[in-house]
Amino acid sequence: MIFAEWKPLDELIDKLKIHRKVLLVGCATCVAECAAGGEKEVETLAPLLRMALKKQDHSIEIITATLEKQCEWEFVEQLAQQVAEVDAIMSIACGIGVQALAERFDPVVVYPGVNTSALTIREEAGLWAARCAACGDCILGETFGYCPVARCAKSLLNGPCGGTRKDGKCEVNEEVDCVWNLIVERADERGRLESLSKFKKAKDWSNSSHGGPKRVIREDLRQ
Amino acid sequence: MSDGNQQPGQEPEVVLLYCQHGLCHEAKGSAWYQECAGLSIRAIMMPCSSKIEVSYILKLLESGADAVEVVACPEKSCKYLVGSLRAERRIEYVRGLLEKIGYAPERVGISRKLSQSPVQLMDLARARADAVRSFGINPMKKGE
Amino acid sequence: MRMFVGSNLERRLAAGDFAVTAEVGPPRGPDPADVKKKAGILRGVADAYNVTDNQTAVVRMSSIAASKILLQEGLEPVMQIVCRDRNRIAIQSDLLGAWALGIRNVLCLSGDHQSAGAGGKLKGHPGAKNVYDIDSIQLISVVKGLRDGAVQEGGDSISPAAPFFIGAAWTPLGPPEKFRTIRLAKKINAGANFIQTQAVYDIKRFAEAVRRAEDMGLTDRAAILPGIIVPRSAGMLKYMNANVPGIEVPEEMIRRMKNAADPKIEGIEITLELIDAVKNLSGIKGVHLQAIEAEELLPDIIRSAGLLPRPRIY
Ligand code: SF4
Ligand code: SF4
Numbered sequence: 168m169i170f171a172e173w174k175p176l177d178e179l180i181d182k183l184k185i186h187r188k189v190l191l192v193g194c195a196t197c198v199a200e201c202a203a204g205g206e207k208e209v210e211t212l213a214p215l216l217r218m219a220l221k222k223q224d225h226s227i228e229i230i231t232a233t234l235e236k237q238c239e240w241e242f243v244e245q246l247a248q249q250v251a252e253v254d255a256i257m258s259i260a261c262g263i264g265v266q267a268l269a270e271r272f273d274p275v276v277v278y279p280g281v282n283t284s285a286l287t288i289r290e291e292a293g294l295w296a297a298r299c300a301a302c303g304d305c306i307l308g309e310t311f312g313y314c315p316v317a318r319c320a321k322s323l324l325n326g327p328c329g330g331t332r333k334d335g336k337c338e339v340n341e342e343v344d345c346v347w348n349l350i351v352e353r354a355d356e357r358g359r360l361e362s363l364s365k366f367k368k369a370k371d372w373s374n375s376s377h378g379g380p381k382r383v384i385r386e387d388l389r390q
Numbered sequence: 391m392s393d394g395n396q397q398p399g400q401e402p403e404v405v406l407l408y409c410q411h412g413l414c415h416e417a418k419g420s421a422w423y424q425e426c427a428g429l430s431i432r433a434i435m436m437p438c439s440s441k442i443e444v445s446y447i448l449k450l451l452e453s454g455a456d457a458v459e460v461v462a463c464p465e466k467s468c469k470y471l472v473g474s475l476r477a478e479r480r481i482e483y484v485r486g487l488l489e490k491i492g493y494a495p496e497r498v499g500i501s502r503k504l505s506q507s508p509v510q511l512m513d514l515a516r517a518r519a520d521a522v523r524s525f526g527i528n529p530m531k532k533g534e
Numbered sequence: 535m536r537m538f539v540g541s542n543l544e545r546r547l548a549a550g551d552f553a554v555t556a557e558v559g560p561p562r563g564p565d566p567a568d569v570k571k572k573a574g575i576l577r578g579v580a581d582a583y584n585v586t587d588n589q590t591a592v593v594r595m596s597s598i599a600a601s602k603i604l605l606q607e608g609l610e611p612v613m614q615i616v617c618r619d620r621n622r623i624a625i626q627s628d629l630l631g632a633w634a635l636g637i638r639n640v641l642c643l644s645g646d647h648q649s650a651g652a653g654g655k656l657k658g659h660p661g662a663k664n665v666y667d668i669d670s671i672q673l674i675s676v677v678k679g680l681r682d683g684a685v686q687e688g689g690d691s692i693s694p695a696a697p698f699f700i701g702a703a704w705t706p707l708g709p710p711e712k713f714r715t716i717r718l719a720k721k722i723n724a725g726a727n728f729i730q731t732q733a734v735y736d737i738k739r740f741a742e743a744v745r746r747a748e749d750m751g752l753t754d755r756a757a758i759l760p761g762i763i764v765p766r767s768a769g770m771l772k773y774m775n776a777n778v779p780g781i782e783v784p785e786e787m788i789r790r791m792k793n794a795a796d797p798k799i800e801g802i803e804i805t806l807e808l809i810d811a812v813k814n815l816s817g818i819k820g821v822h823l824q825a826i827e828a829e830e831l832l833p834d835i836i837r838s839a840g841l842l843p844r845p846r847i848y
Contacts, residue, residue, distance in 0.1 A: 176490045210445040211487075214452035219491035222529040320647050321617070321664070325671040326717040328644040329705035329732055330779045338779050339647045351710040364716045366724055369622060369672045369687055 168197035168288070169261040170295055171204060171281035173212070179257065180219050182278045186255040188228040191216070191280070192246065192268065194237035194260035201295055203281050204259035206233040212259065212280065237264030243271050250275055286317065296343075303374025309362070311353040318346035324367040327351070400527060402456035402519040406433040406511060407442055409474065412461040414505040431515045439463065439500075440473030447484050447498060456528045459518035460500040461511065474502060494525040538681065538727065541638040542610045543582040544699045545847045546820070547728065547757045552813060553820025554841050555612060555730065555759060556580040556832055559589060560600035569600050573607035575829050579836045581844060582639055584730070584822070587614040591650040591658050598628055602635045612701060613637050616645025621667035622676060622687050629680055633696040641701035641730065642673040653777075671717075671724050674702055678725030702726035704758070706743035707736065708780030715746045722756045729756050730822040732780040733763040735771070735787055737811045744817050753817030760812045764825040764835065765801040768792035802835055809839045 173179075183189055191213050199205025209231045220227050232249055234242040237260035250256065250272050258265040259280035269277040287295040300317035306324070307314055316322045320339035327347030330338025335348040354360050372378065413435070432455075436442060439462035447458050460481055462474035478500050485495035499521065501514050538544060546553045556576055561568035576583060583604055587597040594600075601611035613632055615625060629640070644666075651658025668676065668687075676687045677700050684695035702721040706714050718729065734740045740760065747753055765771050768791035775783035787804065794800030805823075812818050825831045836842050 176487075180491070207443065207445055211443075211448055214445070214448040215487055215491060218448070218452055218493065218530055222492055320649075321644050321669070322666045323644060323669040325669050325720055326713060327708070327710065328670070329703060329708050330646075331709045332779050333709060335709055339649055345709075347713075348710050351713040355710075355712060360712065360716065363713065364720060366671065366675070366720055368675070369668045372667070 168200045168286070169263070169283060170201045170285040170287040170297075171198050171259075171261050171283040172201075173203055173208075173259070174280060174282055176215065176219060179212075179216060179278070179280055180223070183216060183227060183229075183255065183257065184220060184223065184225045186227055186253075188230070188253045189255045189257055190246070190249050190253045191229055191231045192237065192256060192258045192260065192264075193231075193233035194258075194264050195233055195235050196237075196260075198260050198264075198281065199233075200289065201287065204261075204264075208259060209233050234260075234264075237261075238267055240267070240271070243267050246272070301375055302370070302372065303378070304371055306367075309367070310350050311357070311359075313346050313350045313353070315346050315350065318344075323347065324370060326363065401430045402522050402527070403430040403454065404432070404457045404459060404515045404519050405450050405455045406431055406459050406461065406515045406518075407436055407439070407447075408433065408461035408506075408511060409439040409463055409477075410435055410437055411463050412439075412503055412506055413511065414507050431512070431519075433511070433515075438473045439477035442477050442480060444480050444484050444487075447481075448487070451488075451493070451497060451528060452530055454528055454531045456497065457518045457522040458498045459515055460498075461506065461514060462500055462502055463504055464502045478502070493529075494522060496521045496525065497528070539638040539697045539699045541582065541699050542847055543612065543639050543728070546581045549847065551845055552841065553582075553757065553759060554580040554836060554844065555582050555584060555820065555822045556829075557584045557586065557822070557824045558600070558604065558609075558611075558829070559586050560595035560597065562592065562594050564595060566603050569595070569603040570607055572829055573604055573609050576832060577607065577609055578844065579833045579842060580823070581820075581847075582610040582612045584612045584614055584641060587616045587643070587645065588619065589614075589646065590652045591618065591646045591648045591662075592652045592656050593659065598632050598635070598637070601632065601637045605636050610639065611637055612639040612641050614641045614643060615673065616643045617666050617668055617670055617673055618645035618648060618664050621665050625668070625673065626676060626680065626686055629677060629698070630692070630696055633698070638697070639699045639701060640677060641703070642670050642677060642726070643703055644670040670702065671720050674700055674721055674724040674726050682725075699727055700725050701728045701730060702756075703731070704729045705732040705780035706747075707739055707782045708732065711743075714743065715750060715752070718747055719750055719752055722752055726756050728819075729758045731758065731760045733774070733778075733824070734760045734808065734812065735765075735775075736782040736784050737808065739782060740812075741815055744815055748817040757819035758817060759820040759822045760818060761822045761824065762805055762808050762812075764805045764823070764828065764831055765791060765797075766826075766828065767797045767801075802831065802838070805835055806839055809835075809841075 193204045193209035195205055213229050213231045217229055236242045256268055256277040257280045258268050261283040265279045285297045286299040288298045290296050297317045302316045331345040331348050337343045337345040354363050450458050462477045481500040484498050489495045499518050558572050585597045585601045588594055597613050601613040604611045648662040648664050649660045677698050679685050680696040681698055685691050704718050768788050771783045771788045774781045809821055
C-alpha cells in the first residue's frame with residue numbers, strides 16, 4: 168500500500184488558521200490501512216485540530232468526509248456539495264488523492280495533511296516496512312522475492328555492502344534486516360547461491376520517476 | 391502550566407470510561423454514580439477498554455470534558471487478553487497528541503483496576519479531577 | 535600479467551614485491567596545506583596512498599582534488615570513488631578528469647550511507663538525497679569499460695581510452711560470510727585488479743577466508759592487500775569489534791591491549807605482528823595501513839616491519 172503519516176500538527180494548524188471553514192477529507196484505501204488517513208483518523212484529527220485552533224483563538228469550522236478512493240474521479244465527485252461550503256480543503260489521503268481534489272475543485276486550496284513516503288506492507292500490527300520503490304524494472308524474480316531496490320539502503324544490485332551487521336541487520340538501521348542477507352539466506356536454502364554470482368549490470372532507471380513523469384496510454388481501454 | 395482559563399471554584403468535568411469488569415458485581419445495573427452528586431462526573435460503561443478509540447476520547451474533550459479517566463482491567467485479568475494493554479497504549483498516544491497541541495496530557499489517564507466499588511470508581515475520577523484542576527477548564531468550553 | 539597503467543602500485547605488484555598502501559583522508563576545509571602536511575609525513579613510505587571520498591558521509595575536499603595535490607607532492611594516489619553521491623554521468627566525467635590530471639589508480643566503493651555523519655560525531659548531511667545509480671561492482675565494470683573498451687557505460691566511445699588500475703574492497707568476515715567470496719569473485723570478474731580489505735585482526739579467520747578465495751583462483755587474478763588499522767587502545771578495539779561490521783577482534787587481543795603498560799606501543803607491536811602474519815599468508819600481495827588521526831605513526835611502523843626503504847620500481 169501507499170504509506171503516509173500525519174504531518175506535524177503545528178504545520179497543519181498553521182495552514183488552517185487563516186481559513187473560515189475547512190473540509191477535512193480522508194480516503195478509505197491505502198492511508199486507512201496505514202492508519203493515517205482513513206475515517207478513524209479523520210475523526211481523530213478533526214477534534215484535535217478544532218481543539219488546537221480554538222485554544223489559539225481561531226474560530227474555524229471543520230467538517231469531515233472520507234471517500235472510498237480519493238484517487239478515482241467518481242468518488243471525488245461525491246465531495247462537490249461539501250466543497251461548495253468551504254474555503255479550504257485538507258486531505259489526508261496520499262499525494263495522489265490530494266492532487267485529485269486540487270484538480271477537481273480548483274480554485275479551492277487543498278492542503279496535504281500527510282507526508283506520503285513509501286510503498287509498504289504492514290509487517291505486524293503497528294509496524295509498516297518498505298517493499299517496493301516503483302523502479303520500473305522489477306527484479307524480484309532474480310532476488311528470491313526480496314526487493315533490494317526498496318529494502319537496501321543503497322539499492323545495491325550485486326550483493327551486500329560491507330556493512331551487514333553480525334546479527335544480519337543493515338548498517339544504516341539496526342532495526343532493519345539487511346535485505347541482501349535475507350536474499351543470500353533464501354538463495355542458500357534453495358541451494359541456489361550460485362545464481363547470485365551473476366553480474367547484474369547497471370540498471371535502466373528510465374521506466375521509473377527518473378525517466379520523467381510517467382504517462383501511460385492503453386489503447387484497448389480508451390474511449 | 392495552564393492550557394485553559396483558571397477559574398477557581400469550578401469543578402472539573404470528568405468522564406469516567408470503565409470496562410464492565412471494572413465495576414463490582416453488586417453495583418452492576420444500578421445508576422451507581424449518582425450516589426456521588428456534587429462532583430461533575432459522567433460515567434460510561436464499555437464492554438472492554440480495547441473498544442475505546444482515540445477519536446472517541448478526543449471527541450469527549452472536544453465537547454468540553456475537562457478530563458477523561460479510563461478504568462481498564464489489570465493486564466493479567468483482561469477478558470480479551472490484550473484489550474486493556476491496547477487501551478493503555480491508546481491513552482499514551484492521546485496524551486502525546488494533547489501535548490502537541492498544547493493541552494495538558496494529564497487530562498487523560500488510565501487506571502488498571504478490577505471490580506471496583508462505586509466509591510472506589512468515584513475516587514479514581516476524583517483523582518483525575520485533582521490532577522487537572524491546576525490546568526483550568528478545557529479551552530473548548532470558552533465562548534460556548 | 536598485462537600492464538594496464540604502469541602506476542607504482544601496479545608495477546610493484548607485477549614485480550611480486552610486497553606492496554604497501556596507506557590512507558590519506560582529505561581535510562574538511564579547503565586548505566591544500568592540510569593535504570601537503572600529511573603528504574610530507576608519509577612521502578616515500580608507501581607505494582600508493584588512498585584518498586578517501588567523503589568518508590563516513592562527511593563533506594571533505596574532493597578525492598580528485600586531494601589526489602592531484604598528492605601527485606604534485608610526489609605521492610601516488612589511489613582515488614576512492616563511492617556510489618552515494620554521483621550518478622554514472624558524473625562519475626565517468628570525473629574519471630576522465632582524474633585521468634587527465636594524471637590519476638591512475640581508483641578504488642570503487644558503495645560508500646557509507648548519508649545517515650552516517652562520521653558515526654554521529656558530526657552533523658553531516660542526513661537530509662541529503664542519495665544517488666546509488668550504480669553499485670560498486672557496476673562501477674568497477676564502468677571503469678573497466680573506459681579502460682579496456684574505450685566505451686562509456688551508455689555505449690558511446692571515447693578516444694583515447696582512459697586506463698585505470700582498478701581496486702575494490704572486500705569484507706571477508708562480514709555476514710553473510712558464505713557470500714563474501716562470491717562477491718569478491720564478482721568484483722574480480724567485473725575488472726578489479728587489486729583488493730583492499732576491511733581491517734584484519736583475527737588472522738585465523740582471515741586466513742581461512744583467503745584460502746577460500748585462493749581455492750577459487752581469485753588470488754592469482756587480483757592482488758589482495760589486507761587492511762590493518764593501527765590499534766590505539768582497548769576501547770577502540772572493543773568498539774570496532776562491536777560496531778564496525780566485518781571487523782572481528784579476538785578477545786585476547788583486546789585483553790592484551792587492556793593490560794598493556796603503554797597501549798600506544800602495544801598497538802604498534804600488534805600492528806607489526808599483523809603485518810608479519812599476513813606477509814606469510816599465501817595469496818597476500820601487500821598491506822593497506824591506516825592510522826586514524828595518527829598518520830605520523832606509519833613511517834616508523836613500516837620501517838620496523840622491514841618494509842623501508844621501499845624497493846625501487848623498474
Ligand atoms: S524491483 Fe522495482 S518494481 Fe520490483 S519490488 Fe523492487 S522497486 Fe518494486
Ligand atoms: S547493510 Fe545490507 S541493506 Fe544495508 S546498505 Fe548494506 S547491503 Fe544494503
